[in-house]
Amino acid sequence: MDLEEIQTVWSEMTDQLEKQKKLTTELIMKMTQERYRTKFDKITFYETIGAVVCFVMALYLLVNINKLDTWYLMACGVFTIALLLILPVITLRLLGKIQRMNIVKNSFKETIVSYTKTKNQLLLMQRVGIYLSFVLMFTCLPVFSKIMNNKDLFLLGKIWLTYIPVMVIFLLLFTRWGYKCYKNITNSAENILKELET
Amino acid sequence: MGKEESFTRIIKENEGLIFKITTIYTENGQDQKDLYQEIVYQLWKSYDSFRNESKISTWMYRIALNTAIGQLKKRKKQSITTSIDQVVLRQTENYDTEFEKRLKMVYEQIHQLNILEKGLILLLLEGKKYEEIAEITGLSETNVGTRISRIKQKLKSRILKK
Numbered sequence: 001m002d003l004e005e006i007q008t009v010w011s012e013m014t015d016q017l018e019k020q021k022k023l024t025t026e027l028i029m030k031m032t033q034e035r036y037r038t039k040f041d042k043i044t045f046y047e048t049i050g051a052v053v054c055f056v057m058a059l060y061l062l063v064n065i066n067k068l069d070t071w072y073l074m075a076c077g078v079f080t081i082a083l084l085l086i087l088p089v090i091t092l093r094l095l096g097k098i099q100r101m102n103i104v105k106n107s108f109k110e111t112i113v114s115y116t117k118t119k120n121q122l123l124l125m126q127r128v129g130i131y132l133s134f135v136l137m138f139t140c141l142p143v144f145s146k147i148m149n150n151k152d153l154f155l156l157g158k159i160w161l162t163y164i165p166v167m168v169i170f171l172l173l174f175t176r177w178g179y180k181c182y183k184n185i186t187n188s189a190e191n192i193l194k195e196l197e198t
Numbered sequence: 199m200g201k202e203e204s205f206t207r208i209i210k211e212n213e214g215l216i217f218k219i220t221t222i223y224t225e226n227g228q229d230q231k232d233l234y235q236e237i238v239y240q241l242w243k244s245y246d247s248f249r250n251e252s253k254i255s256t257w258m259y260r261i262a263l264n265t266a267i268g269q270l271k272k273r274k275k276q277s278i279t280t281s282i283d284q285v286v287l288r289q290t291e292n293y294d295t296e297f298e299k300r301l302k303m304v305y306e307q308i309h310q311l312n313i314l315e316k317g318l319i320l321l322l323l324e325g326k327k328y329e330e331i332a333e334i335t336g337l338s339e340t341n342v343g344t345r346i347s348r349i350k351q352k353l354k355s356r357i358l359k360k
Contacts, residue, residue, distance in 0.1 A: 001353075002353060003349075003350050006308075006323065006353070007323060009300045009301055009304045010304065012297065013218075013301055014214060014218075014324075017213075017218075018214060021210060022213065023210050023213045024210075025206040025210075028210070028238060029206065031238045031239065032238060032239050098268065101264075103240060103260075103264035103265055104260075107334070107335055107336020108263045108264060108267070108334055108335040108336055109335050109337055110336055111263075111267045112314055115267050115268060195314070196314065
């Protein structure tokens with residue numbers, strides 16, 4: 001099928017569509033109203049819930065930070081709090097950037113460039129987030145153990161003997177899978193960006 | 199004429215345009231309905247900013263294509279699209295089987311193009327001149343010409359491969 005044939009079929013379809021007008025005034029306004037109501041239940045909703053959980057945890061750690069009585073527990077605590085605050089903020093900001101894109105003023109090219117760049121940043125952030133969350137598992141466990149049970153896990157060697165190997169295996173499998181998915185998505189996006197920016 | 203009245207008139211006149219864009223930028227019925235509704239909503243939202251500086255169709259293509267890009271990969275959760283069912287599902291009911299087959303082939307060809315090429319081919323098939331395609335896409339006229347001839351070659355090479 002070449003472009004001329006495609007053109008013929010397209011024109012025929014356009015004619016048919018012209019003949020069968022389906023929309024009514026009532027339906028159009030109903031559509032916009034429905035959309036307005038469902039605008040907030042998108043991906044941002046889940047990210048916001050996640051962010052709130054992180055902030056509450058960070059607040060809990062901050063309030064109890066004085067219970068971390070050694071330098072290494074304090075270091076783990078500060079690292080955990082920083083991650084719980086920074087990661088969700090960056091993710092929400094990037095999601096907001098996508099939603100704030102000016103579709104009225106931007107041209108099609110600008111929208112593609114801006115959307116693809118932000119999406120790549122978001123994917124990179126999610127990837128970094130996956131790696132950091134594994135580090136977080138190592139740091140938050142002794143911190144919460146100390147705050148909630150007053151036990152210093154670093155002095156109890158046994159638990160690390162099982163915890164570390166299990167986590168490393170899980171980390172290796174998970175990151176290999178994550179990297180493959182990430183690569184596939186960003187490769188096609190990168191191609192479009194390169195094409196548009198040359 | 200009130201805002202609501204003039205807006206609905208424009209949408210009614212151009213419903214085919216929205217339908218075609220949603221068809222080339224989505225892979226299934228639910229996504230298509232979702233995008234259709236999102237485009238109508240975005241057009242309504244930006245209707246106040248439309249000041250007749252450009253042709254109504256240029257404005258509509260721009261908003262609709264930009265919305266389609268923003269909606270890609272975003273559709274993780276099914277939204278409420280009840281009212282749109284009766285529009286999108288009924289749109290093809292009058293086609294005969296032979297035509298539907300040919301149309302399916304057209305969509306297959308278009309779906310294999312990337313997001314930018316899809317937009318360009320759509321505008322070309324809609325009979326837009328390079329000048330107007332350039333205005334909508336933000337590409338230069340020469341660039342539009344080069345890219346369109348690349349798309350033609352791409353389509354041709356696919357036919358030869360088959």
